Amino acid sequence: MIRVVHYLNQFFAGIGGEDKADAPFEVREGAVGPGRVLKMLFGDEAEIVQTLVCGDNAFHADPEGNLAAIIAAIAETAPDVVLAGPAFNAGRYGLACAAVCAAVNEELGIPAVTGVYPDAPAVDVFGTRVVMVATRDSAGGMKDAAGRLADVGLRLARGEGLLPADEDGRIPMGYRANRVADKPVATRALDMLMARLRDEPFTSEIELPDQVEPVPPAPAVADLSKTTVALITEGGLVPEDNPDRIESSSATKWARYPLAMLAKNENPAFKSIHAGYDSRWVDADPNRLVPLDAARALEEEGVIGKLHEYFYVTTGNGTTVTHAERMGEEIAIQLIADGVQAAILTST
Amino acid sequence: MEKNGIPAALLTAMTSMAKVAGANRILASGLIPHAVGDPSRTLDEEIAWRKGQVTKALNAVATPLDEAQIFPDW
Numbered sequence: 001m002i003r004v005v006h007y008l009n010q011f012f013a014g015i016g017g018e019d020k021a022d023a024p025f026e027v028r029e030g031a032v033g034p035g036r037v038l039k040m041l042f043g044d045e046a047e048i049v050q051t052l053v054c055g056d057n058a059f060h061a062d063p064e065g066n067l068a069a070i071i072a073a074i075a076e077t078a079p080d081v082v083l084a085g086p087a088f089n090a091g092r093y094g095l096a097c098a099a100v101c102a103a104v105n106e107e108l109g110i111p112a113v114t115g116v117y118p119d120a121p122a123v124d125v126f127g128t129r130v131v132m133v134a135t136r137d138s139a140g141g142m143k144d145a146a147g148r149l150a151d152v153g154l155r156l157a158r159g160e161g162l163l164p165a166d167e168d169g170r171i172p173m174g175y176r177a178n179r180v181a182d183k184p185v186a187t188r189a190l191d192m193l194m195a196r197l198r199d200e201p202f203t204s205e206i207e208l209p210d211q212v213e214p215v216p217p218a219p220a221v222a223d224l225s226k227t228t229v230a231l232i233t234e235g236g237l238v239p240e241d242n243p244d245r246i247e248s249s250s251a252t253k254w255a256r257y258p259l260a261m262l263a264k265n266e267n268p269a270f271k272s273i274h275a276g277y278d279s280r281w282v283d284a285d286p287n288r289l290v291p292l293d294a295a296r297a298l299e300e301e302g303v304i305g306k307l308h309e310y311f312y313v314t315t316g317n318g319t320t321v322t323h324a325e326r327m328g329e330e331i332a333i334q335l336i337a338d339g340v341q342a343a344i345l346t347s348t
Numbered sequence: 349m350e351k352n353g354i355p356a357a358l359l360t361a362m363t364s365m366a367k368v369a370g371a372n373r374i375l376a377s378g379l380i381p382h383a384v385g386d387p388s389r390t391l392d393e394e395i396a397w398r399k400g401q402v403t404k405a406l407n408a409v410a411t412p413l414d415e416a417q418i419f420p421d422w
Contacts, residue, residue: 213370214370214415214416215350215351215370215372216350217350217355217372217373217412217413217414217415217416218349218350218351218352218353218354218355218356218372219353219355219412220355220409220410220411220412220413221355221409221410222410224406224409224410227409229406229409232349232356235383277380277381278381279381280381281381281382281385281387282381282382282385284387285385287384287385287395287398288378288382288383288384288385288387288398289382289383289384289385290384291359291384291398291401291402293395293398294384294395294398294399294401294402295402297395297399298399298402298403298406303403303406304406328349328351329351329352331349332349332351332352332354333352335349335352335354336352336353336354340354341354341355342354342355342356342357342406342409343349343354343355343356343357343409344356344357344359344402344405344406344409345349345356345357345358345359345371346358346359346360346377346383346384347358347359347360347362347366347383348360348361348380348381348382348383
């Protein structure tokens, strides 16, 4: 029979709610709370030999100490698999479940599975290291969550390995596994094309990223001659020593540099660190990326009220939508604080 | 920018990609490695051309819009 250790917080162990979140780590024999649901699903194939319980606050007050105690208990029990939660959308509980799974798997080599809501914080922190089944955002989804946890957990305990994430009901861990297809790629591509032409259903073999939500256009500026305008680029133009260490691809950082410094373009000179285009023409004349000379001339002619005294830069090459949206938000907050009313952006 | 109420014009050689990425005020300009540069011109001609491109971008932020638009090359 497969031997399972189960991890729970104080709430699901029946100790109490937020007022009992300081409940210290303890070991109980047999199944507790959601463990009884798992036990029914296991039938005769597996049993929960031990349940480990730790309060949400107690765990995070001393994660290293608690993990050491948890690992010691599990090492002694030597189960075939460790299941944690499901934690649904709970922040502290989900992180504790994922931390336990990561430690068990990485330190003891025992497979471990938890279940969390796909937007839960644990996915950001542990999503690529820990096997997680997808759950609903609250305990109303216990039945489905326990079913997935049991299925994936027992499969790992039997040494059968994971199925593709969508077949397992898992949260994708960000890697692709090779497998043998029944038809060569050209045939599959043509089948897909023909299905599309016939308006028949088909499934892409590569999951497309979520489409960007359209943003309603901002109101137009009423009078350019009274407007402060900022220059922004994703073309990676930085002082030559790249003091802010902006990445040459997959950027997570942005910076702003004074236009006066760019106008001087000497000690340091500016150059592009963007790894996605041939920057020789921009390096020779940065106005080809950040149109400072033209914008300054239009300011002097009174076409615009004022040119904002900094330009803003990141690298747009391989940058994720998530980081791009965050950086855009951060730049916008800075621009609003500086009284900027319009922006001109260039992309390469 | 636009989500935060700042009208923003994007000068790019890849207008369709800008549209897919969600930009609202898009203008075709230059080539991929130099959206606001044209090394085939003399320096004075290039600066005059660039001033024209920036003027188009300024007109775009001064144009009320209901939805995303790739501006015609005025």
